[in-house]
Amino acid sequence: MAEKCTCDPAEIMIFPCAGGSNVGQLANQAAVKLDQEGVGKLFCLAGLGGHVQSIVESTKVAKRIVVIDGCPIACAKATVEHAGFPVTDYVMVTKLGVKKHHDFVWTDEEIERVVKAVKESLGY
Numbered sequence: 001m002a003e004k005c006t007c008d009p010a011e012i013m014i015f016p017c018a019g020g021s022n023v024g025q026l027a028n029q030a031a032v033k034l035d036q037e038g039v040g041k042l043f044c045l046a047g048l049g050g051h052v053q054s055i056v057e058s059t060k061v062a063k064r065i066v067v068i069d070g071c072p073i074a075c076a077k078a079t080v081e082h083a084g085f086p087v088t089d090y091v092m093v094t095k096l097g098v099k100k101h102h103d104f105v106w107t108d109e110e111i112e113r114v115v116k117a118v119k120e121s122l123g124y
């Protein structure tokens with residue numbers, strides 16, 4: 001297990017892919033929960049992808065950059081890296097045993113599985 005992260009939650013930025021599938025939206029739901037629990041800060045992947053200056057500048061303060069992708073196409077990871085930032089913590093929802101589909105149905109347990117994987121990566 002990774003060492004416990006000692007960063008301030010504001011220094012931990014979480015970028016979910018928020019894609020158009022159950023797993024993409026699960027990534028987003030997990031990121032919302034992690035933000036609500038004070039683990040890190042859900043941040044704007046679209047702004048980073050668009051190289052929006054204020055979003056890029058805000059991302060520079062991050063000490064940990066958590067990326068949650070829904071599936072192996074790995075869009076959020078590609079977006080963050082394309083903007084020039086390293087991904088320090090990476091979780092892919094399909095790797096956690098959730099099958100990708102387009103019905104936008106998921107369970108609390110699946111959200112919790114993703115939340116747990118991110119926390120483990122951060123050393124919780």
Ligand code: SF4
Pocket residue numbers: 017018019020021023024069070071072073074075076
């Ligand atoms: S990683 Fe998969 S689920 Fe997420 S946006 Fe890309 S294709 Fe969609």
